[in-house]
Amino acid sequence: MQRVLEPEVMDSWEEAVEYDAMDFTEINAAFAQRAIELGTTNATVLDAGTGTARIPILIGRKCPQWQIIGIDMAESMLQIGRENVEEGGLEKQITLEFVDAKNLPYQDGQFDMVISNSLFHHLPNPLPFLQELKRVLKPQGAIFIRDLIRPPSEEIMNSLVESIGKEYDKHQKRLFRDSLHAAFTLDEVQDLVQQAGLEGVTVERSSDRHWSAERAWVDPA
DSSP: OOOOOOOSOOOOHHHHHHHHHSOOHHHHHHHHHHHHHHSOSSOEEEEETOTTSHHHHHHHHHOTTOEEEEEESOHHHHHHHHHHHHHTTOTTTEEEEEOOTTSOOSOTTOEEEEEEESOGGGOSOOHHHHHHHHHHEEEEEEEEEEEEBOOSSHHHHHHHHHTTOTTSOHHHHHHHHHHHHHOBOHHHHHHHHHHTTOTTOEEEEOSSSEEEEEEOOOOOO
């Protein structure tokens, strides 16, 4: 099944409110826990495509010693994210910035870890993001990226859409379908990681609908 792009930025207030209201509790909690496992004790972390900052908040609560910069190109998402961070009392730990993940304003080797959940499929070409990720990450830094896998056929895609539950309305199911259509295959992700020169990164299917790219923090010798 061929890839069909969806908009790189979701930036209407209505979309941001609807996205923040969707129940990703279980998925986000699993992502946050795995990020913590891959990271280090006192980490400076970049979250690319942070959305409404639900994942940094989950991480921040468990790792008060971590400093997290969340970036996004959707100002509406960031506005809600700032409200969420303030409500969680984590303003000293989490900073949200309007930044393009393909053109990062950060110094070389600034971060101990880069994480990203569900950004990849929004990018027409994720290679510049991966190259920037490599630049701003310490050589021994940790990587955790997770996103949807594009199904091999319309039939499988339809089955996945119907499996997400009755709590999702028709519009939300359409958004999920569009995201699946815009996603990458496992082989495509592995090729992009190789092109970016990211060493030691494992790319694997992590669920019936997701892939993960992981590299654990390595303590300097």
